[in-house]
Amino acid sequence: MTDHTYEVSVRWTGDRGTGTSGYRDYGRDHDVLADGKAGIAGSADPAFRGDRDRWNPEELVLAALTQCHMMSYLYVAVQQGFTVVDYEDTATASLDVHRDGTGELTSVTLRPVVTVLEADRVADAEAAHAEANRLCFIARSVAFPVHHTPVTKVRTAG
Numbered sequence: 001m002t003d004h005t006y007e008v009s010v011r012w013t014g015d016r017g018t019g020t021s022g023y024r025d026y027g028r029d030h031d032v033l034a035d036g037k038a039g040i041a042g043s044a045d046p047a048f049r050g051d052r053d054r055w056n057p058e059e060l061v062l063a064a065l066t067q068c069h070m071m072s073y074l075y076v077a078v079q080q081g082f083t084v085v086d087y088e089d090t091a092t093a094s095l096d097v098h099r100d101g102t103g104e105l106t107s108v109t110l111r112p113v114v115t116v117l118e119a120d121r122v123a124d125a126e127a128a129h130a131e132a133n134r135l136c137f138i139a140r141s142v143a144f145p146v147h148h149t150p151v152t153k154v155r156t157a158g
Contacts, residue, residue, distance in 0.1 A: 007034065007035070008032055008033065008034045009032075009033040009034070010030050010031070010032055010033070010042070011030060011031045011033060012029075012030045013027070013029045013030055013031060014026050014027025014028055014029040014030065014043075015027070023049075024049070027043075027051075028043045028044035028048065028049055028050040028051065029041070029042070029043050029050075029051055029054060030042045030043065032055075032060070040055055040060070041053075041054040041055065042054050042055050042056065042057070042060070043055070043056060044056055044057075045058060058093055058095055058105060059093075061093065061105060061142075062091055062092075062093040062108060064138045065091065065108055065110070065136070065138050065139060065142070065146060066089050066091045066110060067138075068136040068137055068138040068139060069089070069110055069112070069129075069132055069133065069136050069138075069139065069146075069148075070087055070089060070112070071136075072131075072132035072133070072135040072136040073087070073112065073114070073128060073129060073132035074087070075132075075135070076128045076131045076132050076135070077116075077125070077128060080124055080128060082116050082117075082118050082121040082124055082125055082128075083116055083117040083118060084114055084115070084116055084125075085115050085116065085117055085155050086113075086114070086115035086153075086155075087112060087113070087114050087115070088112070088113050089110055089111055089112040089113070090111050091108060091109060091110045091111060092108070092109050092111075093105050093107070093108045093109075094106045094107045094108075104143075104144070105142070105144050106144050107144050107145050107146075107147060108142075108144065108145070108146045108147065109146075109147045109148070109149060110146065110147070110148050110149070110150075111148075111149050111150070111151070112129065112148070112150045112151070113150075113151045113153065114150060114151070114152050114153070115152075115153040115154070115155050116152060116153070116154055116155070117154070117155055118154070119154045122152050122154065125152045126150055126152050129148045129150050130148075133146060133148065
C-alpha cells in the first residue's frame with residue numbers, strides 16, 4: 001500500500017484594517033495555495049458575507065467530488081473496455097444550516113453526461129458509475145450520500 005500526503009496553504013486576505021473586531025468588520029477573502037500551482041481565490045458563500053466572485057469551501061468540496069468521480073469513471077471505462085469521448089458534469093450540493101449557526105453538506109448529486117463510441121455498451125457505461133463511486137477517494141471520504149443521475153450518449157458517425 002502506498003500512502004500519499006497532500007499539502008495546501010490557506011492565507012487570509014480579508015483584514016480591512018481592524019482585523020476581526022466585529023462580525024461585519026472583516027472580509028472572508030483568502031487564497032488557497034499549493035506549491036507550484038496557481039492560487040485559488042476563495043471566500044465564504046455570499047449568504048455568509050462572502051464574495052460571490054471567489055470560490056467558497058462548499059463549491060470546492062463539490063468540485064473535488066466531481067473531479068474524482070470523473071477520473072474514477074474514465075479509469076473504469078478503460079478497465080471495462082468501452083470508449084469515452086466526452087464527459088461533462090453539472091453537479092449540485094445541499095447545505096443545511098441550523099439555528100445555532102452550525103451546518104453540514106447533506107448530499108451531492110452528480111449529473112454526468114458521458115458520450116461513448118460503442119452503442120452496444122450504453123448499459124455498461126451507465127453501470128460504471130457505481131464502480132466509479134466505489135473507487136473515488138473523495139466520495140469514500142465524505143459523510144453524506146453522493147447520488148448520480150447519469151446520461152449516456154453515443155457518438156454518431158458524421
